[in-house]
Amino acid sequence: MISAYSGSTIRAIEEPVVSAPDYDGYLMQRAALALSSSLENYLGAKNKVLLLAGKGNNGADALFAGASLAQGGTAVDALLTEGSAVEHALDAFLEAGGEVLAGLPESLDDYAVVVDAILGTGSRGGLRNTSQQVVQSLREIQLRGELPAVVACDLPSGIDADSGEVFEPVLRAQRTVTFIAAKTPFLTSAETLCGEMVVADLGISDLLRETTADAVRYCDAELVGCLPQPGAFDHKYTRGVLGMICGSEEYPGAALMSTQAAVHTGPGMVRFVGTDRLNYQIQLNTPEAVCSQQKPEELHVQAWAAGSGANPEYRQQDLLHAIQAKEAAVLDAAAVEVAGRWVAMEAILGSHKILTPHAGELEGFLQWIQVLDAQRWEEKMGEEKAPSRADIEAHPVFWARRAAVLSGATVLLKGATTLIASPSGKVISVAPGTPWLATAGSGDTLCGILGALLAQYEASLEQENSTMPASGEEKPELENYARIAACAVRIHHLAADVVHQGGLQGPVPPSQVVRHIPQAVATFLAS
Numbered sequence: 001m002i003s004a005y006s007g008s009t010i011r012a013i014e015e016p017v018v019s020a021p022d023y024d025g026y027l028m029q030r031a032a033l034a035l036s037s038s039l040e041n042y043l044g045a046k047n048k049v050l051l052l053a054g055k056g057n058n059g060a061d062a063l064f065a066g067a068s069l070a071q072g073g074t075a076v077d078a079l080l081t082e083g084s085a086v087e088h089a090l091d092a093f094l095e096a097g098g099e100v101l102a103g104l105p106e107s108l109d110d111y112a113v114v115v116d117a118i119l120g121t122g123s124r125g126g127l128r129n130t131s132q133q134v135v136q137s138l139r140e141i142q143l144r145g146e147l148p149a150v151v152a153c154d155l156p157s158g159i160d161a162d163s164g165e166v167f168e169p170v171l172r173a174q175r176t177v178t179f180i181a182a183k184t185p186f187l188t189s190a191e192t193l194c195g196e197m198v199v200a201d202l203g204i205s206d207l208l209r210e211t212t213a214d215a216v217r218y219c220d221a222e223l224v225g226c227l228p229q230p231g232a233f234d235h236k237y238t239r240g241v242l243g244m245i246c247g248s249e250e251y252p253g254a255a256l257m258s259t260q261a262a263v264h265t266g267p268g269m270v271r272f273v274g275t276d277r278l279n280y281q282i283q284l285n286t287p288e289a290v291c292s293q294q295k296p297e298e299l300h301v302q303a304w305a306a307g308s309g310a311n312p313e314y315r316q317q318d319l320l321h322a323i324q325a326k327e328a329a330v331l332d333a334a335a336v337e338v339a340g341r342w343v344a345m346e347a348i349l350g351s352h353k354i355l356t357p358h359a360g361e362l363e364g365f366l367q368w369i370q371v372l373d374a375q376r377w378e379e380k381m382g383e384e385k386a387p388s389r390a391d392i393e394a395h396p397v398f399w400a401r402r403a404a405v406l407s408g409a410t411v412l413l414k415g416a417t418t419l420i421a422s423p424s425g426k427v428i429s430v431a432p433g434t435p436w437l438a439t440a441g442s443g444d445t446l447c448g449i450l451g452a453l454l455a456q457y458e459a460s461l462e463q464e465n466s467t468m469p470a471s472g473e474e475k476p477e478l479e480n481y482a483r484i485a486a487c488a489v490r491i492h493h494l495a496a497d498v499v500h501q502g503g504l505q506g507p508v509p510p511s512q513v514v515r516h517i518p519q520a521v522a523t524f525l526a527s
């Protein structure tokens with residue numbers, strides 16, 4: 001498990017250490033040592049390093065690291081992007097034989113690696129003035145593929161250490177050497193700019209023991225225990241029955257993809273509730289699905305998957321059923337909007353209802369609550385205004401968490417990095433899948449996979465044979481649904497990976513991804 005903390009939390013942890021009367025600066029020396037050891041991996045035929053050093057302690061880390069490399073015979077140049085540097089660090093650097101440059105060198109061909117040490121946890125907003133110009137020029141070179149490897153000190157400069165908000169220009173790092181613990185941006189979509197993460201705990205990460213992480217990431221082996229597997233005495237009704245309220249005459253594709261995804265994820269039965277025409281198409285595409293035109297309340301199911309491609313006007317009653325019924329539910333697309341209005345009528349959903357919005361849909365959801373239930377908004381949010389889509393994209397951990405706390409539901413916020421918040425406030429992050437997955441129909445696929453996992457989980461609870469590990473940190477039932485949602489995202493990513501074997505990258509049309517879900521489930525279960 002990776003636990004990430006905001007930059008402010010890390011600063012609060014280190015503050016008493018660095019302000020102790022006998023503090024001798026050992027944290028910075030350890031940070032510099034970790035950085036210089038990491039930089040050595042990039043040295044070889046080329047034995048020259050370029051430091052981009054800011055005026056604060058982030059720059060000082062790099063200057064001490066540079067001093068250590070220079071003592072070992074490496075040529076180290078430093079560009080002081082803010083025109084000054086922490087004095088004793090600069091002295092040490094110059095004394096060791098490092099050189100300070102007046103501006104960016106004409107050619108970067110001789111450098112093995114560029115170190116981005118302009119801003120760290122002390123940054124406020126994006127780069128300014130000369131720093132911004134320097135990074136802009138280097139970014140253009142990087143986009144041409146002509147920049148040496150970049151190693152970021154603590155985090156890439158221009159990324160907010162608390163939220164992961166990205167203020168371009170930001171140099172894409174091949175590696176980030178971060179101190180004490182992973183920072184929140186490593187578990188948001190900003191992680192795509194951070195490269196490989198190396199954590200140097202500086203010997204004080206124990207101080208975080210009592211502190212709740214801003215977000216966590218599990219590996220597959222840690223998640224897989226929450227998925228029930230069929231036993232010899234199970235039959236279709238004990239294996240989970242999923243009801244589906246997805247698709248419409250205008251968007252039949254959403255119904256086809258979500259239903260086939262659900263069937264391929266292995267529940268006992270998938271019941272599809274549609275019109276005559278829609279049902280006919282489903283039968284041709286996925287003969288395993290059991291179609292009907294009954295009302296949702298007439299069907300016995302353990303979970304619902306509702307909303308993908310559904311028309312919120314024509315199917316409002318059906319969607320409301322999935323939202324209000326006692327059964328667990330995935331609430332996607334149209335169901336997110338209807339759920340926003342329902343929650344705004346002073347309802348609380350419960351963690352077994354999993355909302356799956358992207359940032360734009362979450363904006364609408366939260367606006368309903370702020371407009372229609374101003375009292376609840378004020379109680380929980382104080383002065384905070386309902387966010388725009390851009391606000392949510394800039395502060396995704398914060399808003400996913402707030403949405404879960406406000407609604408009582410589990411909230412799966414889609415993005416390159418998926419974030420899943422429990423109403424308890426815990427946030428699970430799932431690493432990005434192939435970027436080719438960002439295509440129409442991917443959400444429908446995920447809705448089907450997640451619905452099927454939910455139905456299986458609920459059936460296993462009914463059988464009292466849940467294999468869910470108890471979480472020591474909070475009421476386990478709140479977090480279980482978030483873990484199941486994380487499993488669904490991982491299975492979706494694994495299925496996409498099967499489309500092109502051998503790590504190749506290329507298009508992953510959802511109808512192809514859906515075909516590989518059985519293999520992805522098997523791979524996931526074996527992890």
Ligand SMILES: NC(=O)C1=CN([C@@H]2O[C@H](COP(=O)(O)OP(=O)(O)OC[C@H]3O[C@@H](n4cnc5c(N)ncnc54)[C@H](O)[C@@H]3O)[C@@H](O)[C@H]2O)[C@@H](O)CC1
Nearest residue numbers: 027028031056057058119120121122123124125126128154
């Ligand atoms: N506190 C400590 O003793 C330790 C700090 N460490 C390093 O120190 C870093 C934090 O250092 P600082 O607090 O000095 O802050 P930074 O080095 O992140 O920022 C430098 C200074 O730049 C200014 N600044 C803020 N935003 C700016 C912007 N957008 N454009 C231009 N200038 C801006 C601020 O005045 C800030 O003090 C960490 O990221 C880490 O690398 C490590 O050495 C470990 C120990």
Ligand SMILES: [K+]
Nearest residue numbers: 116119155157
């Ligand atoms: K940095």
